[in-house]
Amino acid sequence: MDVSFIQKPEIQQLLDRAAGVQESGGNSRLKAIFRDLTQSVMELIVKHDISESEFWLAMKYLADSSAEIGLIVPGTGIEHFLDLYMDAKDAEVGASGGTPRTIEGPLYVAGAPLVEGDVNLSIDPDEGTQTLYMSGAITGPEGEAVPNAIVHVWHANSKGWYSHFDPTGEQTPFNNRRRIKLGKDGRYAFHSKQPSGYSVPPGGATDQLMQALGRHGNRPAHVHFFIEAPGYRTLTTQINFGDDPFAADDFAFGTREGLLPVPSRQGDTAYIAFDFQLQRAASEDDQNFSARYRAEATSEPEKEIA
């Protein structure tokens, strides 16, 4: 049987009714999307002749995997696809250029201490790893210094765990997380205990999927950023360490050309010089963060360090 089966009047009527097409209430955009989504699932079932057992196995997987949805989405390439789609739409309206955007990932926590100056991100000792020094400038499309930017920076510790999400419970809240308020010159500098790459939780839903696909669930060491500044488009990006073994093989597809600096390493220290170039905001909305749900916590003022 082929997918033309879906075009049978009985199936099309089922889709209309399931999506509330004839109902006056509800959200018309959602109805249209939901109808197409349901039809796509039906087409998949027919195209691959999915059995009832296989279908319910997939439903069980979905039901059990909700806690890892933030890893499954990048692991499937969909989060990177969103970036590629936004890039393509930018290109259509001539809004390309600047530092590439890349995936946010699921581990940002709002409310990190707002600090100024040459900032130390690491509260916890995290012995045995290099100290990372990273600095550079935030510029606009013409290379102009961007004044009054806020750089949100977050990364894992040397074990690959993020504060607030560390199952060992050993990290101080907001360890390796800060919002850095910049001045008129747009220059930033911070140091921290160098992060390691990490893998998805062994045996978890993402790991199961990766193994079933013959893939791995590793990310190279990386540092996440949001950069916001009045009049400029908020940038979501990250740098991945160019000398990490997984630099070119990131399970989450977060590594992009232009975002792979190779740290210069000497003894206990690693240096990265990296400039970020923002685009000008074309609308008020460009300056906002996406409406993605994010964890939130409150930082205690005495923990703020400059």
Ligand SMILES: [Fe+2]
């Ligand atoms: Fe990350």
